[in-house]
Amino acid sequence: MLNRLRAPLGALLVLVAAPVAAQEITPAEHAAIDTAVRSALDKSGVPSAQIAIVRGGKPVLAQAWGTAAPGMPAAPGQPYQIASNSKQFLAALMLLLENDGKLSLDDHVNKWIRGVTGGERITIRQLLSHTSGLQDFWPQDYSFKAMEQPVSPEAIVSRWAARPLDYEPGTRWQYSNTGYVVAGLIAERAGGKPLWTQFEERLFRPLGIHPLKLDDTNGPGFPKGYHRFALGPVRVAQPAARGWLWAAGELSMTAADLAKWDMARIERKVLPASDWETMETPVRLADGSSGGYGLGVYNRVVDGRRVIDHGGESVGFLSQNSTWIDDKAAIVVLTNADFGGVTGELTTKIAQIVLPRASATVSGETDRVADARSALAALAAGRWNPARFTDNAQYYFTPQVRGDYRTSLAALGPLKTITARPPRLRGGFVNRNYILEYAKRKLVLVTYAEPGAAGRWEQFIVMPE
Numbered sequence: 415m416l417n418r419l420r421a422p423l424g425a426l427l428v429l430v431a432a433p434v435a436a437q438e439i440t441p442a443e444h445a446a447i448d449t450a451v452r453s454a455l456d457k458s459g460v461p462s463a464q465i466a467i468v469r470g471g472k473p474v475l476a477q478a479w480g481t482a483a484p485g486m487p488a489a490p491g492q493p494y495q496i497a498s499n500s501k502q503f504l505a506a507l508m509l510l511l512e513n514d515g516k517l518s519l520d521d522h523v524n525k526w527i528r529g530v531t532g533g534e535r536i537t538i539r540q541l542l543s544h545t546s547g548l549q550d551f552w553p554q555d556y557s558f559k560a561m562e563q564p565v566s567p568e569a570i571v572s573r574w575a576a577r578p579l580d581y582e583p584g585t586r587w588q589y590s591n592t593g594y595v596v597a598g599l600i601a602e603r604a605g606g607k608p609l610w611t612q613f614e615e616r617l618f619r620p621l622g623i624h625p626l627k628l629d630d631t632n633g634p635g636f637p638k639g640y641h642r643f644a645l646g647p648v649r650v651a652q653p654a655a656r657g658w659l660w661a662a663g664e665l666s667m668t669a670a671d672l673a674k675w676d677m678a679r680i681e682r683k684v685l686p687a688s689d690w691e692t693m694e695t696p697v698r699l700a701d702g703s704s705g706g707y708g709l710g711v712y713n714r715v716v717d718g719r720r721v722i723d724h725g726g727e728s729v730g731f732l733s734q735n736s737t738w739i740d741d742k743a744a745i746v747v748l749t750n751a752d753f754g755g756v757t758g759e760l761t762t763k764i765a766q767i768v769l770p771r772a773s774a775t776v777s778g779e780t781d782r783v784a785d786a787r788s789a790l791a792a793l794a795a796g797r798w799n800p801a802r803f804t805d806n807a808q809y810y811f812t813p814q815v816r817g818d819y820r821t822s823l824a825a826l827g828p829l830k831t832i833t834a835r836p837p838r839l840r841g842g843f844v845n846r847n848y849i850l851e852y853a854k855r856k857l858v859l860v861t862y863a864e865p866g867a868a869g870r871w872e873q874f875i876v877m878p879e
Contacts, residue, residue, distance in 0.1 A: 439467065439474045443767050450763040451479050458754030459648045461640050462488035465760070466669035468744035469768055471680050476670040482637035482750060490670060492637050494748035495628050496733040497663035497726035499672065501594055502693065503617055504661055505542045505710030507601055509689040510616050517604040526600040530575045536583045538600060541593040542709040543697035547579035550590040555752065557729050561654040567661065570595045587705040591662035598661025609661060620684050623671035628728060629656040631666040639730015640751040651730035651752070659728060669746040676737045676744035679722065691795045694722050696788055702801045703868045706784065715784045725757065732757045740830050743769055779834050779846070781867050786848055786859060787832050789874060794823035804864065804872045819876065826852040843872050
């Protein structure tokens with residue numbers, strides 16, 4: 415199960431993206447993509463890749479290359495195991511259950527499940543953001559001996575969630591599949607139905623997609639997963655027994671179906687827009703810092719563009735799903751090998767082909783640009799984290815001020831681009847100004863912050879350009 419991205423999406427730079435229009439893949443672009451995929455597969459030994467691309471909010475490519483299983487050519491209609499890319503679906507379901515009034519993300523675990531260490535302190539939000547402190551039951555990039563036998567969610571919870579916490583809830587970020595198994599059990603109890611039934615009713619059918627249970631695709635007629643030990647031959651992998659990926663990574667689907675999910679994210683459909691924002695807003699730790707992870711997804715700035723992404727790993731499979739909301743673009747790369755780093759490599763190369771070029775502005779300010787964007791999104795959604803603001807800024811942001819920010823910024827729709835101006839020192843703070851471009855309006859954000867990457871905001875004022 416993936417506990418990291420297998421390959422970076424590229425060096426982090428602060429750039430400003432140009433708007434993208436809906437455009438089909440040109441013959442030249444398709445040739446470049448084909449060359450990149452074939453080269454990556456040949457170089458790595460990965461048997462196959464299945465890729466889907468969204469541009470201008472529309473699907474423009476769904477294609478497969480290579481061999482899905484012995485004697486079976488890869489095809490775009492075959493379901494590949496997406497593993498931890500499933501986590502965002504569970505996070506979405508939990509938000510829908512909260513909308514129904516059936517649970518709150520701030521509920522403590524012991525309201526729903528007993529026997530979880532720290533359950534009286536761990537919240538559902540912390541389960542979904544990997545800040546619970548629960549020990550991960552599968553940090554390895556291979557299946558261990560116990561995984562030869564089937565397992566139940568309750569058995570995973572009993573064995574791993576009852577262990578001492580790795581840290582106090584909310585104080586650190588550490589990937590934990592265990593937390594998602596606990597969250598899945600809570601979703602079943604709150605929703606009153608099996609997890610898969612709720613997925614189908616609330617997400618799959620409205621999207622018009624047809625995922626399968628990952629365990630059901632470990633058999634004849636489906637793509638096989640492959641291993642490679644050091645530089646040895648590429649071999650068919652022995653999958654884990656049933657139950658090990660439940661809730662933390664149980665989906666198999668086509669790249670095209672996962673791209674439909676990305677299009678829903680871009681258009682803010684299936685879920686209320688505020689829920690998408692909640693998923694994508696990085697969760698802050700007790701000290702105010704953040705690793706850029708929201709609920710089931712990362713929120714990054716790569717080459718000046720905001721990208722919502724995640725990876726996935728099961729035995730013999732890797733996946734990478736990346737969505738550039740402001741550019742209305744997405745790239746899905748699925749492979750049937752758990753080695754080689756092809757998913758990250760191809761995501762980067764395809765992005766360079768299909769996304770518009772960006773022009774550089776200020777370097778070295780990536781984290782602060784992402785922080786400013788996150789704070790703007792939170793204010794527009796009616797949320798506010800006072801821990802990220804100094805005492806003076808907290809004094810400024812009265813309920814009336816926050817209300818005006820919420821109503822006026824929400825009316826502008828999604829922020830398209832944020833352009834950083836060079837920072838300067840003033841009064842012991844760092845002054846940073848940003849140009850904010852919305853669909854029909856440009857604004858200026860004038861900020862002061864404490865020095866340092868995690869310095870709190872002393873001022874965060876939005877005004878007409």
